[in-house]
Structures are given as C-alpha cells and as structure tokens.
Amino acid sequence: MRHLAIAFALAILVIQVPLSGCIVDQFRPEPYEWRMVYDEKDKGAGTYTFKVAENAQRITLEIGATVFITTPLGETGGAFGISVNIKSPDDISHNYTFNGTGSKNDEFLGAAAGDWTITVTDYTGQNKVSIRVDSYEPKYSDWAWWKIWEN
Amino acid sequence: MPESKRNMKKIARLAVPAIKKLHISEKIGNFVAGNPKKVVAVFAVLFLLTLPFLTQLYIYLSVYEVSPVRPYLDDFKHLNADLGWDNWGFIMCVPKGAQSVSEPDAVREINAVCDRLEELPWVESTVSLSMLVKYVNNMAPAPVGSYTFPPDNAAGDQQINLYLQTLFQLMGNVAYGNIIGRPDANGNHPWTLIIVMMEKGQSGEQYRAWQRDLLKYGQELDANNPYADQLTMYPMSMDIIYSSLDDAAVTEGPIWVVTAVLVDILSILWLFRKKSDVIISLFVMAIVIGAALTVMVITNTHFNVLSMVLIAMILGSGIDYCLHTIARYKEERALGKSSRTSANDTIRNSMQPLFIMASTTTGGFAALYLCQIPAVGAFGVILGISIFLAYIVSMIFIPAMLELFVRRRERIDGVADTDSSPEESIKIEQALRNKQRTSLMGRIGSFVVRHSKAVFAIFAVSIVLLCIPLVSPGPQQWGGSYITAYTPEPVQRGVFPEDTYAMKVLRLVDQTMGIPNEIAVVVKGDMTDRNTLLMMKDLQARLDSADNGVHGRMKTDSVLTVLQIYFVMNPQEDTNRDGIPDGNIRASYDKAFQDRAMGVMMERVLSRDYTFSAIRLGCNPQPKDNSLGSDMQNYWKTRHDVEAKIAEVQADYPNLNVKISDTGLIVLGTEVDDAIRVGNNDAMYLMFVVVFLIVFAFWRRVSLSLLAMIPITTSIIVQYSLTAAFGFEITYVSLILTGMVMGIGVDDAVHLISRMREEINRGKTPEEAAILSNAEIGRVLVATTVTTVAPFVPIMLGSIVLWAQQTAMIVLPALLGGELAVTVCVLPVICVWHAKHFPKSWLNKGNTLEKIAQMRTEEDARREAHEAGQRVEMKIPAPLPAKRIEVLKPEPKAPVFPKQEAQKPEAVAQESGKVSIVKMKKRAVLKNK
Structure with missing residues (x-):
C-alpha cells in the first residue's frame, strides 16, 4: 500500500513537473534581447547582406545619409541623392530615398529569417550611407522553461 | 385523523430520533482518531491530484467578466464580436513636431506605421x-486613381491636402467622430485615431495577447x-486597460499572498509556539488553495487580480479553522487526555460550532453570486467553497496529524500516552481554568463584565456617532462604465491601477477626444427589407433629436450613414435621394462590402448575413466637473431617452418583424449601477436572513441567534459609515466587503456564544462563563481576525489599484473594530445580561436550571477543595510557572503526580513553562522504575 502511494505520488509529480512550464511561461516568458546584426558606416553604391536569425520577432533599421551632390530626376524635376533598398528573404522591398543629408528609421514586424539584401543606389559616387540593423531575437539558443534562472 | 397523516407522524416519530442518533461528529471523531494514517494519506493524495490542474491556470480579466449577466449582455457580446470592438485596437496620435495631425x-x-502593422499576420x-487618403485617391478614375499613398515630394503633399479636404466634405460628421478631432481656431486638428482591425472570431485571450503585442509594436x-x-x-484599447489589472495581479498579488502566509506563521507561533503546528496549518492551506484553484480550472474561471485577493483571503480566513482546531486539541490535551481521546473530543466538540462558522462564512460569500457580476460571483462562490473546505480539512486532517505527531513522540520518548484519571483531570482542569482567568483575555473579559454599564454606554455612543455619516449625506452609489472608472478628481474611483501607461493614455483620450461612451441601438431582422431600413431611418432621426446636451453627442453612425457615402460614388443607386438603395438592397450591400474602405465602415454597422445592424450613438455623458453621482444620472438619462425613442418607433411600426434593443458601454454602466444596488441592498438583507437562519438552525434559539448578529451589524455600520466619511463611493467593491464582513463577522460571535453556552451548561455562572469563554478562545479570536485582515495591510499601504486600497481601508476598521472589539468586549456584556434574564435560552436540550444549580454547587465545592489544596501546597516553595495554557503544562500546584512532585518540587519548578503532560508522565515512569 505504501509503495503504491509513493508510486502514485511520483507519477503525479512526473506529470506536474513538465506542466509547470505553463505557469513559468506566464510569469517569466522566454527572454528576448536586441542584438546588432549589421552595422556599416559610409557605404557607397553596392549590394550588401545581413542575416536574420530564426525566431527573430522583428528588426529595426537606422539609415543615416550624407548627401554631397544630388542629380535631377527627369520626369518630376526633383533632386535625387542616394537611396537604400532593403529586401527581405520573401522578396518584400522597402525603399528609402534621401535628397539631402539626414536619417531615417524603420521597423519590420515579423521579420523573416534568412538573408536580407541592402541595395544602395547613388548616381554620383560621392554620397554615403551608414546602416545599422538590430534584431530582436531569443537571448539563449537553448532556452527551456526550466532554465528560469537564465531569465 | 386520516391514515396517511397518521403514517407520516409515525415516520416522523421514528425518523427524527434516528437522524439524531447518527452522531456524525462522534463517528468521524472515532474514525479519525482510530485511523490517523489513512486520513493523512487520503488528503495527501487529494492534494497531489490537484497539482496537475494548477498548471492550466492563466491570468486574464476581461470586461465581460465584470459585467452583470443580464439580457443586454448577449447583445453587447454579439455587437462586439460581429460588428467589431473585441477585435479592434486603437492608436491615438497627437502632434509632436507637426502642428496638426x-x-x-x-x-x-x-501611413508608415499602418503599413508595418498590416504586415502582421493577425x-x-x-x-x-492614410487609409482614407488612399481611398480618395482610388476614387479618381483609372489610370489616374489607384489605391496607393501619394509620394514623398511636393506633389504628394498637395495630393494629401486635396484628398483630406475631399474626405472631410464627403464624410463630415462621421469622419470627425471616428477618426479625427475637430480643428481648433487655427485650423489644426489636435488628434487622430488609427483603428487596427484584427481577425474576427478569436477568443478573448487571443485578443488580449495581440493587444499586448500591438502596444509594444505601436510604441516601437x-x-x-x-x-x-x-x-x-x-x-490603447479596453484589453490594454484591463491587462494593467493582470499586471497588478502579477506584481502585487505575490506580496499580498506572502504577507498572508507570514502573518499565518506568526499567528500560529504566537498561539502555539510549535513549528509542527505551523507545518500542519500550512499544509492544510496548501490543500485548500490547491482545491480552490482546481475548482477555478474546472469551471473555466480565470485567474485575475481578484483571485490574488482570493488566495490571500483563503490564507487569512481559512487558517481560522486550523487555529480553532489546534487550540481545541491542545486544550483537550491540557486536560490530561490521551492523543486519541483528544483527537476524538476535538472533532466531537468543535464540529458543530465550526460548522456554523463555516456555513455562515460560506453563505455570506456565496451570496455575492446574487450581484450577477461573474468575476465577483465566482470570487464569492470559490471563496465560500474554499472556506468550507478549510473547515473540513482542518476538522479531519489536523487532529489526525496531531495524533500522529504525538504517537511519534511517544515512540521516541517511550512513554505510554493514556488518559489521566478522573481525579487528575479535575485537578488539571481547575488549574487550567485558574490560569485562564488570570490570562490577558480573561482579565479583559473580567473587566468588561465588571464594568458592563460603562462598556455598553461607550458602545451605544459609538454606534450613534457612526450612524451620523450614514444619515447626513450618505455614501454615493456609483457603478458607471468601466472605461470612465478612472476619473481622479474630485472622487478617487480607480478601478484600474494608477501610474500605469493605460491610465495615462485614458487621461489623454479624455482631454482630447473625450471618452467614447457608446450606446448602440441593435436592430435584429431582415436588413435587406426596405421597410426595415425606413424604420431605422426614422429611428435614427428621432434618436438624433433626443440629443439634449446631457449626452454630449459626438456622432451617429449606422448603415444608413455609410450608405450616404456609398451613394456619393454610386449616385445611380439612389435616384430618389431617400438614402436607401432603389433596387436590390442586398446587391448594394455586397458591393459596399467589397470596397476596401467602405467595407471596413460597413463591418462596423452591419453583419455579413444582413440580419443584425446597429445604430451607434457616440456620447460622452460624463460631466466635466465629475461631480459625484451626476454622471451616473446622465448615464441613466441617456439610456432612458434612447429607450423612449425605441418604444415610440416600436409602437409606430407594429407589423415590422424586427427586434430593437439598446446596449453598449452606457447601458453596461447603468446595469452595473443597478447590479450594485441589487447586490448592496437585496443581497445584504438576504445575507442577514441566511446567516441568521443558519445559526438558528443549529441553536434553535431566536434570541441567541440575534445576539450572534450583533457584531455583523456593527461591522456593516462601520463599513458604510467609513465609506461615507472617506468620501468613497459604493461600488461592487463594497459588495465584496459586505460579503466578507457578513461571512467572517458572525464567526467569532458564534464561537464565543457557543463556548459561553457550553460553560453555562457545565454549571458556570453567566459572568464566569463569559470570562472563561473570552479567556479560552479570546486569543484565538484575535489571531483569526488578525490573519484575516493582515493581507489587506500591504494593499492599503502600497497598492496601485485604487479600489483594492479603498477596500483595505474599510476592511481593517470594520473587522478589527466593528467585529473583533465588539465580540471580545461588548458581546460578553450583552450575553451576561441576556443569560441572567433569560437563562433558559442558554440551556442545552435535556438540561434544566435545577441541574445547572446542582452542578454549580458541586463546582463550587470542587473549587473550594482545589483552592484548599492549593493553599496547602503554597507552603511548598515552588515558583509560580504558567506562561501559557496550551503547552499542556499542568501547574506544579495542581499536581498530576503529587507524590513525586511533593518529593522534588524544585525539579518541577526548573521545568516551568515547557513541561508537557507526556514529559511529566515519562518522568514519573522513570522514577517509578
């Protein structure tokens, strides 16, 4: 009888322990952090890449442009300095054009994992951009609910 | 007499004694005392069984859980699920660098933010x-027009300005009401709103998770x-506001619970000074909390900020039963009984009074169910169940555990644990009673009984003074809409936590666009029927005419309003300009739903199956001065105005097969107000009756049952008086308080009166019975009340949830002053007076005044003999011991083993304060050897 009771208690505890993850997740969910994935200064025209890790939630983009010379655009007569195109692994593009020195930020929610492409277009060869990309991704690659002390 | 009647009487004659002979408490007592191991094992298994359920709990409190369950609620849920609100998130935009939005x-x-948000899969x-700019851009014929946003250049700027002008001309009142604030004197718009529409048909918990993400993403x-x-x-959204309560449950709740546990531990140590008692009591609490949370999981009741209060209160109130049971067991042991007899007698003697206590507490809390607010009702019912469980577990598990502990001690010490002889028992009891008389609570009892007139005078004056705030302005009643429940001045009425993001945004919204308190007129019927639309047009016109300034109408929105815009682009569909499609109405709806922007607007007012529509009246009936009560009057007035118009229309269109009703936040606010009225008035009276009947069912004495109601009455007076004096309003929080005061307030009185009755039936005079009762259980009463109110101390001192703070500010004086002080200091005086004037009311069945008188004589003789013995023994130079009653220590002067003690009195003296019966017997056995 006593052995049966002990076996029963152990069985309950064995069921209980993994289920505790549900409670832990409510109070201490998996830790994420911002991590820099790309940071280059004074880049001219060209194509560059950076990688977004699996399970990254979102990425932020900071583009600082230094425009020395602009070129006229034929159709509208507007000035064109330098442009940056960011393309995700699932072929969604975002374009940022600078007609003068300045900076622009952006954030992509649900950023796709894989290689992202940055294409810088500058017809003058004189203008430069500085690009920084930060990714919000899991803090630990092997995190599990029972490692709450790592949280 | 007819045969059937005779048979009934016969059955009754046989059945009643049979029931009485059940002797449940004795049977349970015998079983527990005989099988302590089995009992402990069963409870341990039950506890283990609850553990897997606990992992299924999650924190969530929604607006529906604090809304009264009444007919309007179905419409409210239907409206929010079908026509949007559950699935809406809002982003309030105000100028930073720009002059105007x-x-x-x-x-x-x-546009940039909306583009990114639309990338989210949900x-x-x-x-x-920006969406409306794209929409106007799309109105131009192809290839010029397209659903795109103008480019970032001077030409694009011109386009945006032009499209916005077109938009305002097109949408006018509707656009202003929904999306953008009216321009100021300089033509600048002060605010605009982004509505984020998520997937429909998801669970409330899913929307809560998405809204939390939206908050995070929106800010980034x-x-x-x-x-x-x-x-x-x-x-911001309702979910974000409510999630601030979830956050409070996570951040503050553990502090409340830890405080409750600490106070429990301290109380047990103060009363019994034994670690084993702490362990036993905490294990009882763990079993009860495990069971309570399992009930929550099984009944799909969510864990929320109220549940945190619930756990703290289970710890505070449930521990009372542990304390009473342990105290009784210790007392039985102190009378020289063996562990088995003590366990048996503890159950037999305490089962009934503690059952009355548990029943009244459970009844008091369960009565909260009457308020019809699910979260409060569930709180009351689960707390009631938990209290009753605490009673059952304490009553059965604790004597079993204590017996096992004593048996273990026996094995270690090698002493037989047997009952003392009757002579020894009498001596021990005399010593014990003497000690109790001289204890602090005994002295308090003695003092109040001696100065009964002064005590009663002070009590009467205090009650009169407390009634002054009740009868002068009286506390204001307020239910209100939950979204406006934050208004800080001049009234502190925070349902939501202060100093949180949600509160700051609510204030910003209030200062800019005003809190959008909507009343929605719901029309159920065939919305493709021309007559239905004509009726709606008539109704909408009448509703607009009912705008009397109190409502502060901002907009009126309906399928007809949206169709007006639709007809601007499709004028051929309404050639007679009556606002209703000339041809196939269903085809016009289909076309409007297919349009990207028009479809979004249609979804707000018409269900996809065209059987459910809403006229949404955006109102702000909250007055600027936030004066007490006047906002609630305005809520009611708005609702009555709307309902009057509905009644008019229904009378004018008797043959139309449609159902018209009103719902929305304003209706919700008034229903909450009414539920509070019902709860605070009807439920309170019902609670009084239920509590009285429970007590009466056991005692069968009207006068004693009424006496037990005195502390409840005084604590209710203290509660409402302080509510009025502090300027708090009566809300559903007051309701929780009333239930708590009712449930817990009667416990101490029941226990005191039961004990006093027991003493009187043993032959004590009323005065002596009152003093002894106070002495015997006074400390336990203090400890149990302190454990009950202890979790509220950190809430009062540091909670950011204003209503919780207000609750605590009322609970402490109501229970400590109105209940405990009255029970310990005033009730004995009243009981003594009553017992002197109506002695028969205090007799148990079968007992007579003559028997009592005889017992009294015998008691006096015994006491005299005992005192004489004491006087003789006083010659022996033994120091007076006696710090505690419950350490099972007989006084050296009331020797259990007179021979041995007489031989070596100094040995006993050295052990003063720590000697137990078992130890003394062990010594005696060793000496005999």
Whole structure:
C-alpha cells in the first residue's frame, strides 16, 4: 500500500513537473534581447547582406545619409541623392530615398529569417550611407522553461 | 385523523430520533482518531491530484467578466464580436513636431506605421487618415486613381491636402467622430485615431495577447519610422486597460499572498509556539488553495487580480479553522487526555460550532453570486467553497496529524500516552481554568463584565456617532462604465491601477477626444427589407433629436450613414435621394462590402448575413466637473431617452418583424449601477436572513441567534459609515466587503456564544462563563481576525489599484473594530445580561436550571477543595510557572503526580513553562522504575 502511494505520488509529480512550464511561461516568458546584426558606416553604391536569425520577432533599421551632390530626376524635376533598398528573404522591398543629408528609421514586424539584401543606389559616387540593423531575437539558443534562472 | 397523516407522524416519530442518533461528529471523531494514517494519506493524495490542474491556470480579466449577466449582455457580446470592438485596437496620435495631425508628413507617419502593422499576420486592416487618403485617391478614375499613398515630394503633399479636404466634405460628421478631432481656431486638428482591425472570431485571450503585442509594436513603430518626429502615438484599447489589472495581479498579488502566509506563521507561533503546528496549518492551506484553484480550472474561471485577493483571503480566513482546531486539541490535551481521546473530543466538540462558522462564512460569500457580476460571483462562490473546505480539512486532517505527531513522540520518548484519571483531570482542569482567568483575555473579559454599564454606554455612543455619516449625506452609489472608472478628481474611483501607461493614455483620450461612451441601438431582422431600413431611418432621426446636451453627442453612425457615402460614388443607386438603395438592397450591400474602405465602415454597422445592424450613438455623458453621482444620472438619462425613442418607433411600426434593443458601454454602466444596488441592498438583507437562519438552525434559539448578529451589524455600520466619511463611493467593491464582513463577522460571535453556552451548561455562572469563554478562545479570536485582515495591510499601504486600497481601508476598521472589539468586549456584556434574564435560552436540550444549580454547587465545592489544596501546597516553595495554557503544562500546584512532585518540587519548578503532560508522565515512569 505504501509503495503504491509513493508510486502514485511520483507519477503525479512526473506529470506536474513538465506542466509547470505553463505557469513559468506566464510569469517569466522566454527572454528576448536586441542584438546588432549589421552595422556599416559610409557605404557607397553596392549590394550588401545581413542575416536574420530564426525566431527573430522583428528588426529595426537606422539609415543615416550624407548627401554631397544630388542629380535631377527627369520626369518630376526633383533632386535625387542616394537611396537604400532593403529586401527581405520573401522578396518584400522597402525603399528609402534621401535628397539631402539626414536619417531615417524603420521597423519590420515579423521579420523573416534568412538573408536580407541592402541595395544602395547613388548616381554620383560621392554620397554615403551608414546602416545599422538590430534584431530582436531569443537571448539563449537553448532556452527551456526550466532554465528560469537564465531569465 | 386520516391514515396517511397518521403514517407520516409515525415516520416522523421514528425518523427524527434516528437522524439524531447518527452522531456524525462522534463517528468521524472515532474514525479519525482510530485511523490517523489513512486520513493523512487520503488528503495527501487529494492534494497531489490537484497539482496537475494548477498548471492550466492563466491570468486574464476581461470586461465581460465584470459585467452583470443580464439580457443586454448577449447583445453587447454579439455587437462586439460581429460588428467589431473585441477585435479592434486603437492608436491615438497627437502632434509632436507637426502642428496638426492632418499635415502631409504626419499622415505619412500614420501611413508608415499602418503599413508595418498590416504586415502582421493577425492584422486584417487598419482604418486611419492614410487609409482614407488612399481611398480618395482610388476614387479618381483609372489610370489616374489607384489605391496607393501619394509620394514623398511636393506633389504628394498637395495630393494629401486635396484628398483630406475631399474626405472631410464627403464624410463630415462621421469622419470627425471616428477618426479625427475637430480643428481648433487655427485650423489644426489636435488628434487622430488609427483603428487596427484584427481577425474576427478569436477568443478573448487571443485578443488580449495581440493587444499586448500591438502596444509594444505601436510604441516601437512610433519611434522607428521615417517620419518619427511628426506625431506621438499611444496604442490603447479596453484589453490594454484591463491587462494593467493582470499586471497588478502579477506584481502585487505575490506580496499580498506572502504577507498572508507570514502573518499565518506568526499567528500560529504566537498561539502555539510549535513549528509542527505551523507545518500542519500550512499544509492544510496548501490543500485548500490547491482545491480552490482546481475548482477555478474546472469551471473555466480565470485567474485575475481578484483571485490574488482570493488566495490571500483563503490564507487569512481559512487558517481560522486550523487555529480553532489546534487550540481545541491542545486544550483537550491540557486536560490530561490521551492523543486519541483528544483527537476524538476535538472533532466531537468543535464540529458543530465550526460548522456554523463555516456555513455562515460560506453563505455570506456565496451570496455575492446574487450581484450577477461573474468575476465577483465566482470570487464569492470559490471563496465560500474554499472556506468550507478549510473547515473540513482542518476538522479531519489536523487532529489526525496531531495524533500522529504525538504517537511519534511517544515512540521516541517511550512513554505510554493514556488518559489521566478522573481525579487528575479535575485537578488539571481547575488549574487550567485558574490560569485562564488570570490570562490577558480573561482579565479583559473580567473587566468588561465588571464594568458592563460603562462598556455598553461607550458602545451605544459609538454606534450613534457612526450612524451620523450614514444619515447626513450618505455614501454615493456609483457603478458607471468601466472605461470612465478612472476619473481622479474630485472622487478617487480607480478601478484600474494608477501610474500605469493605460491610465495615462485614458487621461489623454479624455482631454482630447473625450471618452467614447457608446450606446448602440441593435436592430435584429431582415436588413435587406426596405421597410426595415425606413424604420431605422426614422429611428435614427428621432434618436438624433433626443440629443439634449446631457449626452454630449459626438456622432451617429449606422448603415444608413455609410450608405450616404456609398451613394456619393454610386449616385445611380439612389435616384430618389431617400438614402436607401432603389433596387436590390442586398446587391448594394455586397458591393459596399467589397470596397476596401467602405467595407471596413460597413463591418462596423452591419453583419455579413444582413440580419443584425446597429445604430451607434457616440456620447460622452460624463460631466466635466465629475461631480459625484451626476454622471451616473446622465448615464441613466441617456439610456432612458434612447429607450423612449425605441418604444415610440416600436409602437409606430407594429407589423415590422424586427427586434430593437439598446446596449453598449452606457447601458453596461447603468446595469452595473443597478447590479450594485441589487447586490448592496437585496443581497445584504438576504445575507442577514441566511446567516441568521443558519445559526438558528443549529441553536434553535431566536434570541441567541440575534445576539450572534450583533457584531455583523456593527461591522456593516462601520463599513458604510467609513465609506461615507472617506468620501468613497459604493461600488461592487463594497459588495465584496459586505460579503466578507457578513461571512467572517458572525464567526467569532458564534464561537464565543457557543463556548459561553457550553460553560453555562457545565454549571458556570453567566459572568464566569463569559470570562472563561473570552479567556479560552479570546486569543484565538484575535489571531483569526488578525490573519484575516493582515493581507489587506500591504494593499492599503502600497497598492496601485485604487479600489483594492479603498477596500483595505474599510476592511481593517470594520473587522478589527466593528467585529473583533465588539465580540471580545461588548458581546460578553450583552450575553451576561441576556443569560441572567433569560437563562433558559442558554440551556442545552435535556438540561434544566435545577441541574445547572446542582452542578454549580458541586463546582463550587470542587473549587473550594482545589483552592484548599492549593493553599496547602503554597507552603511548598515552588515558583509560580504558567506562561501559557496550551503547552499542556499542568501547574506544579495542581499536581498530576503529587507524590513525586511533593518529593522534588524544585525539579518541577526548573521545568516551568515547557513541561508537557507526556514529559511529566515519562518522568514519573522513570522514577517509578
């Protein structure tokens, strides 16, 4: 009888322990952090890449442009300095054009994992951009609910 | 007499004694005392069984859980699920670098943020100025027009300005009411709103998770977009506001619970000074909390900020039963009984009074169910169940555990644990009673009985003084809409936590667009029927005419309003200009739903199956001065105005097969107000009756049952008097308080009166019985009340949830002053007076005044003999011991083993304060050897 009771208690505890993850997740969910994935200064025209890790939630983009010379655009007569195109692994593009020195930020929610492409277009060869990309991704690659002390 | 009647009487004659002979408490007592191991094992298994359930709990409190369950609620849920609200998130935008939210770059920022939000898989669409700009752009014929946002250049700026002008001309009142604030004197628009529409048909918990993400993403996107310096964006929604309560449950709740546990431990140590008693009591609490949470999981009741109070209160109130049971067991042991007899007698003697206590507490809390607010009702019912469980577990598990502990001690000490002889028992009891008389509570009892007139006079004056705030202005009643439940001045009425993001945004919304308190007129019927639409047009016109200033009407929105815009682009469908499609109405609806922008607007007012529509009246009936009560009057007035118009229309269109009703936040506010009225008035009276009947059912004495109601009455007076004096309003929080005061307040009185009755039936005079009762259980009463109110101390001192703070500010004086002080100091005086004037009311069945008188004589003789013995023994130079009653220590002067003690009195003296019966017997055995 006593052995049966002990076996029963152990069985309950064995069921209980993994289920505790549900409670832990409510109070201490998996830790994420911002991590820099790309940071280059004074880049001219060209194509560059950076990688977004699996399970990254979102990425932020900071583009600082230094425009020395602009070129006229034929159709509208507007000035064109330098442009940056960011393309995700699932072929969604975002374009940022600078007609003068300045900076622009952006954030992509649900950023796709894989290689992202940055294409810088500058017809003058004189203008430069500085690009920084930060990714919000899991803090630990092997995190599990029972490692709450790592949280 | 007819045969059937005779048979009934016969059955009754046989059945009643049979029931009486059940002797449940004795049977349970015998079983527990005989099988302590089995009992402990069963409870341990039950506890283990609850553990897997606990992992299924999650924290969630929604607006529906604090809304009264009444007919309007179905419409409210239907409206919010079908026509949007559950699935809406809002982002309030105010100028930062821009002068007006309608400036081109400001609209570009909105566009950038909306574009990103629409990338989220669960976001279906957004409604914003940028979406409307794209919509107007699309109105131009192809290839010029397209559903795109104008480019970032001077030409694009011109386009944006032009489209916005067109938009305002087109949408006028509707656009202003929903999306953008009216321009100020300089033509600048002060605010605009982004509505984020998520997938429909998801669970409330899913929306809560998405809304939390929206809050996070919205703030980040505001800082990280190419036009970030134009506007400041504040994501907000009902879910975000309510999630602040979830956060409070996570951040503050553990502190409340830990405080309750600490106070429990301290109380047990103060009373019994044994670690084993702490362990036993905490294990009882763990079993009860495990069971309570399992009930929550099984009944799909969510864990929320109230549940945290619930756990703290289970710890505070449930521990009372542990304390009473342990105290009784210790007392039985102190009378020289063996562990088995003590366990048996503890159950037999305490089962009934503690059952009355548990029943009244359970009844008091369960009565909260009457308020019809699910979260409060569930709180009351689960707390009631938990209290009753605490009673059962304490009553059965604790004697079993204590017996096992004693048996273990026996094995270690090698002493037989047997009952003392009757002579020894009498001596021990005399010593014990003497000690109790001289204890602090005994002295208090003695003092109040001696100065009964003064005590009663002070009591009467205090009650009169407390009644003054009740009868002068009286506390204001307020239910109100939960979304306006934050208003800080001049009334502190915070349902939601202060100093949180949600509260700051609510205030911002209040200062800019005003809190959108909507009343929705729901029409159920065939919406493709022309007559139905004509009736709705008539109704909408009448509702607009009912705008009397109190309502502060901002907009009226309906399928007819949306169709007006639709007809601007499709004038051929309404050639007679009556606002209703000339031809196939269903075809016009289909076409409007297919349009990207028009479809979004249609979804707000018409269900996809065309059987459910709403006329949404955006109102703000809250007065600017936030004066007490007047906002509630305005809520009621708004509702009555709308319902009057509905009644008129229903009378004018008797043959139309439609059902018209009203719902929305304003209706919710009034229903909450009414539920509070029902709860605070009807439920309170019902609670009084139920508690009285429970007590009466056991005692069968009207006068004694009424006496037990005195502390409840005084604590209720203290509660409402302080509510009025502090300027708090009566809300559903007051209701929780009333239930608590009712449930817990009667316990101490029942216990005291039961004990006094027991003493009187043993032959004590009323005065002596009152003093002894106070002495015997006074400390336990103090400890149990302190454990009950202890969790409220940190809430009062540091909670950011204002209503919780107010609750605590009332609970402490109501229970400590109105209940405990009255029970310990006033009730004995009243009981003594009553017992002197109506002695028969205090007799047990079968007992007579003559028997009592005889017992009294015998008791006096015994006491005299005992005192004489004491006087003889006083010659022996033994120091007076006696610090505690419950350490099972007989006084050296009331020797259990007179021979041995007489031989070596100094040995006993050295052990003063720590000697137990078992130890003394062990010594005696060793000496005999």
